[in-house]
Amino acid sequence: xxxxxxxxxxxxxxxxxxxxxxxxxxxxxxxxxxxxxxxxxxxxxxxxxxxxxxxxxxxxxxxxxxxxxxxxxxxxxxxxxxxxxxxxxxxxxxxxxxxxxxxxxxxxxxxxxxxxxxxxxxxxxxxxxxxxxxxxxxxxxxxxxxxxxxxxxxxxxxxxxxxxxxxxxxxxxxxxxxxxxxxxxxxxxxxxxxxxxxxxxxxxxxxxxxxxxxxxxxxxxxxxxxxxxxxxxxxxxxxxxxxx
Numbered sequence: 001x002x003x004x005x006x007x008x009x010x011x012x013x014x015x016x017x018x019x020x021x022x023x024x025x026x027x028x029x030x031x032x033x034x035x036x037x038x039x040x041x042x043x044x045x046x047x048x049x050x051x052x053x054x055x056x057x058x059x060x061x062x063x064x065x066x067x068x069x070x071x072x073x074x075x076x077x078x079x080x081x082x083x084x085x086x087x088x089x090x091x092x093x094x095x096x097x098x099x100x101x102x103x104x105x106x107x108x109x110x111x112x113x114x115x116x117x118x119x120x121x122x123x124x125x126x127x128x129x130x131x132x133x134x135x136x137x138x139x140x141x142x143x144x145x146x147x148x149x150x151x152x153x154x155x156x157x158x159x160x161x162x163x164x165x166x167x168x169x170x171x172x173x174x175x176x177x178x179x180x181x182x183x184x185x186x187x188x189x190x191x192x193x194x195x196x197x198x199x200x201x202x203x204x205x206x207x208x209x210x211x212x213x214x215x216x217x218x219x220x221x222x223x224x225x226x227x228x229x230x231x232x233x234x235x236x237x238x239x240x241x242x243x244x
Contacts, residue, residue, distance in 0.1 A: 002031040004043050014054065023057050027074040028067070035064040038072040048187040050146040051078045058146055058188060088143035088193075088242055096133040102207060102216060102226070111218040127207075127216035137197040138176075139166065141242050142190065149180035149191045155235065156193075160202050162234040165244060171201040173237065193242060203228045 005028045013024045029038045039062060051057040057078035064072045103109055113125040161173040173195045180191040207216045207226035220226040238244060 002029065002037065002041065004029045004041055006043065021054070021057060021080055023051055023054055023078040025051075025076045025078075027076070028071065029064075029074060030071045032070055032072060035066065035072055038064045038074060041074075044074060045076060046187075048184045050187070054078070055146055056080060088141040091140045091142075092137060093139075094135050094137045097136050098131050099134050100129050101132050102127055102129050102205075109218065109220070125218040126210070126213060127218045127220065129216070134199075138194065139197070140192055140194045142192045143242075144188055144190050146188050148186065149178055149189055152191075152240070153178035153180075156237070156240065158232065159235040160232045161237040163236060163238065165237045166195070166197075168197055169201075171203065171232075171234070172199060173197055174202045174232065175235075175237070193240065195237075201228075202232050203230050205229075 007025055007027070012026060015022050027044065029041060032038050044062065045059050047059050047062070049059050051059075057080060059076060060079045061077045063075045063077075065075070067073045101110075110128045110130060111125050112128050113123050115121075115123040156175045157178050159175055160171045161168065163170055166173060174197075175193070176196050177194045178191065179194075180189040182189045205226065205228050207220055209216055217225070
């Protein structure tokens with residue numbers, strides 16, 4: 001009868017190298033007639049499977065060494081699936097996007113005035129909205145990981161950062177998508193996280209519009225006639241482990 005004893009403490013190790021983190025586990029198998037039986041044991045991890053404790057490491061190789069006529073010592077080597085670097089690959093770009101605004105560069109409300117008679121006493125002032133091109137930075141970070149990205153995508157996509165991150169103040173980064181693909185049946189995933197930056201924040205500003213002129217009045221009161229509305233849920237982006 002073939003028996004296996006996993007995680008012999010004599011052969012276990014964890015070390016940092018120039019190429020990243022590495023780990024090693026050992027198992028002892030008895031009752032075999034050849035080394036192939038040892039390597040085929042169903043209780044051994046498979047190539048690409050994650051380490052039981054250090055989840056960012058996956059099996060790189062499994063070696064069987066004879067230990068008498070009917071036994072073998074199994075050495076299981078783990079390494080970072082990201083190769084030589086555990087840091088994600090980062091891509092950044094900035095483009096101009098059109099937005100509507102009711103304030104000028106200094107934050108003052110944009111207004112225009114007109115008098116049908118030419119008399120200043122009959123001057124009518126109203127607010128105005130204008131289109132402006134503003135820079136918005138897009139950033140994507142890609143890494144190979146052993147955790148399934150579906151739950152993370154449901155939690156973070158469509159949310160804004162709760163605290164400062166990526167050199168941006170709270171509420172200025174929007175997670176636009178989290179995509180992952182696996183080429184080993186779900187053992188590892190190449191996951192791309194995409195974010196978009198807005199220096200003014202992503203919570204929209206709404207204002208009262210005069211139904212007769214279809215324009216905002218010039219004397220709107222902040223917090224009453226014009227205010228920000230919280231529509232995007234906040235999440236702690238630092239918990240993604242992508243940087244600070």
